[in-house]
Amino acid sequence: MTDPHRLTPQEARRIAVRAQLFDAARPVDLLDTVRRLTVIQYEPTAAVAPSADLVLWSRLGRLYRPEQLERALDEHVVVELRSMIRAAHDVALYRAEMAAWPGADAHGWEQRRGDWLRSNDACRRDILERLRHGGPMLSRDLPDTCVNPWQSSGWNDTRNVPMMLELMECAGEVAVAGRLGRERQWDLAARVYPDDPAVPEADAVRERDARRLRSLGIARARGQETPVEPVGVGEAGEAAVIEGVRGVWRVDPAQLDRGFEGRVAILSPFDRLIFDRKRMVDLFGFDYQLGIYKPAAQRRFGFYALPILDGDRLVGKIDATTDLPSSLLRINRIHEDEPFSPALRDGVRAELEGLAEMLRVQLELG
Structure with a gap:
């Protein structure tokens, strides 16, 4: 067995930062950026801007405008x-995973979801027929014909159709064709996804793991379930250990012995650089807390604090809000983990000016 690579903390950080396209050489193409990042989370909270726009802007910089992503989604390029x-x-x-969903070895929560979908097969077939003739459609435009209501702790009660659509998405039958505001527009998956042949599931899992590692640079083999x-x-x-950090990691060998x-x-x-807390x-070693899930009195860094990256270190947070009616990006406070150099x-000021330019608002520093 080959000995694991031995990395200093700085080397590990630089591998992670470079893999996430945060080194000095910015990417220049939206589709290439999405491919290299593998995934960009859609998150509807837009206290500053939609998260997907922030992720792409932070890489592409002044080349990026939100309508580029809107166009790529409308054209089903992404x-x-x-x-x-x-x-x-x-x-x-x-x-392949969709075709087998929920899978022969599904258990617990996933099995119950599959059972619920099958118990409402008439509703499922009705949705497919309506989308076939009238799609894309919002979930509220589709009638609820479920005979077995979805039951939960309360959050998703009475949301039969949205839950049905999400499970049909897992099964590869429907897909998000676009959004009307924050609401998803659904259509038949065959009209949205490319007609590429399925990769066998075992091969697909290995390829997805490999792509995820390329996008992260360095990661644990196993992590908290998400x-x-x-x-x-x-x-x-390949295996790696980091000086002063417990356990064995997996590192992308293409990221080793490179300049930074x-x-x-x-x-x-x-952002995927910090998503795995x-x-x-x-x-x-970054001290961070997202405030959107906290009562106002318990927020340490604001409602939607934006982490600040300086080279290979996370050094602070920005408490900011965008006031669209006033056309302002308000910077309420900049939290410096250590005193910032001039x-x-x-x-940071230059980046905030670029963010305001992307949002087409004026920058207001508190």
């Missing part, structure tokens, strides 16, 4: 699959 934006041709890596997109990468890449030139960047709270702490302050 697609939304289970609230994750992906390159359309990557759907081939999920087709909905939709795992944070672990299985046996992809960093830059200042402002991140979405849902345990990995964030292990690699960056050069870093200038870099």
Whole structure:
């Protein structure tokens, strides 16, 4: 067995930052950026801007405008699959899993969801027929003909049709064709996804792990269970250990022994660089809390704090809000984990000016 690669914390951070396209050489193409990141989470909270726009802007910079992503989604160059934006041709890596959903070995929650879908098969067939003749359609435009209501702790009660559509999406029968505001428009999957042949499931899982590792640079083989997109990468890449950090990691060998030139960047709270909070702490030692799930009195850094990246370190947070009626990007406070140098302050100011330009508003510093 080959000995694991031995990395310093700085080397590990630089691998992660470079893999996520945060080094000085910015990408220039939206589709290539989505492919290299693998997934971009759709998150409807837009206290500053929709998360997907923040993710793409933080990489592409002044080249990016939100209508570019809107156009790519409208043309199905990229697609939304289970609230994750992906390159359309990557759907081939999920087709076999969709065809078998919920799977012969499904158990617990997933099995109950499959049983519920089958118990309402007449509603499922009615939705397919209506979409065939009238799609794309919003969930509220589709009648609820379920004979077995969806039951939950309360959040999804009375939401039979939205739940039905989400499960039909898991089965590859319907797809998000676009959005009207925040509401998803649904259509037959065959009209949205490319007609690529399915990759056999075992091969697809290995390829997805490999792509995830390429996008993260360094990650654990297994991680905390998360909905939709795992944070672990299985046996992809090669083993590595990080000085001062417990356990064995998996590293993309293509990221080893490469130079690094960093830059200042402002991140979405849902950016994949920090989405896995345990990995964030292990690699960056970053103290962060997202405030949208907290009562106002318990928010440490604001409602929607934007992390600040400086080279290979996460160094602060920005409490900001966008006031569209007043055409202002308001910076309520900048939290400095350590006192910022004049050069870093200038870099943060330049990024905030670029963000305001992308949003087509004026910057207001508090």
